[in-house]
Amino acid sequence: MAWEIHSSFDVLFDHAWSQLARATADPRHAWRYPALGTVAAGMPQQRTVVIRGVRQAESLVWAYTDGRSPKVSQLQSQPKASWLFYDPKARVQLVMHTQVQIHNGDEVSRTHWERLNPVQYKDYNTAQAPGTQAAQVDYLNEESWDSTHFCVLMAKVLTLELLMLNSEGHVRLHFSVVDGIWVGQKLVP
Numbered sequence: 001m002a003w004e005i006h007s008s009f010d011v012l013f014d015h016a017w018s019q020l021a022r023a024t025a026d027p028r029h030a031w032r033y034p035a036l037g038t039v040a041a042g043m044p045q046q047r048t049v050v051i052r053g054v055r056q057a058e059s060l061v062w063a064y065t066d067g068r069s070p071k072v073s074q075l076q077s078q079p080k081a082s083w084l085f086y087d088p089k090a091r092v093q094l095v096m097h098t099q100v101q102i103h104n105g106d107e108v109s110r111t112h113w114e115r116l117n118p119v120q121y122k123d124y125n126t127a128q129a130p131g132t133q134a135a136q137v138d139y140l141n142e143e144s145w146d147s148t149h150f151c152v153l154m155a156k157v158l159t160l161e162l163l164m165l166n167s168e169g170h171v172r173l174h175f176s177v178v179d180g181i182w183v184g185q186k187l188v189p
């Protein structure tokens with residue numbers, strides 16, 4: 001289904017979630033690679049990640065990373081992250097603000113590790129930490145890849161904002177939880 005900008009808030013909200021779900025399964029989906037924003041000492045930090053899963057009923061989205069990467073220590077000090085998606089064909093931007101829980105060495109991270117395609121294991125097995133200087137990239141545990149550094153960034157969505165560009169007039173909708181229920185508001189684009 002395409003974006004029908006005159007649909008009700010509920011329909012557009014559900015459509016945003018269904019597009020996120022599709023992005024987790026389709027490597028060609030425009031929302032596959034959001035910019036994940038964190039803060040470090042008052043400075044915004046951003047990087048591209050892959051959205052790995054969503055669970056709308058619990059307002060959850062998640063990504064995977066190496067626990068030694070700077071974003072993880074940033075999230076330990078300030079467990080908030082923004083996620084920015086843009087679909088240039090549909091001309092729809094989505095911004096989410098989230099509260100992030102880091103899962104490493106627990107049941108959640110084990111379950112996700114077991115579901116990974118083994119070709120992905122090496123991404124979490126560099127000998128040196130991501131972001132450190134190295135003349136070449138060496139790997140740990142090539143014989144049996146290890147999940148020690150594998151982290152699931154489980155993000156609870158606190159607000160969700162859609163901007164739909166349209167020649168008849170752009171539409172901007174802001175959703176937040178009020179008394180346990182998602183409520184949408186129309187904003188000036």
Ligand SMILES: Cc1cc2nc3c(=O)[nH]c(=O)nc-3n(C[C@H](O)[C@H](O)[C@H](O)COP(=O)(O)O)c2cc1C
Nearest residue numbers: 033047048049050063064065066069070071130131
């Ligand atoms: C297309 C693309 C997808 C990426 N996906 C991820 C990802 O899912 N998880 C991740 O940790 N890094 C991913 N990266 C690398 C990050 O953008 C970033 O360079 C790395 O995680 C280090 O980030 P940090 O130093 O801010 O922690 C991806 C990069 C690109 C270009």
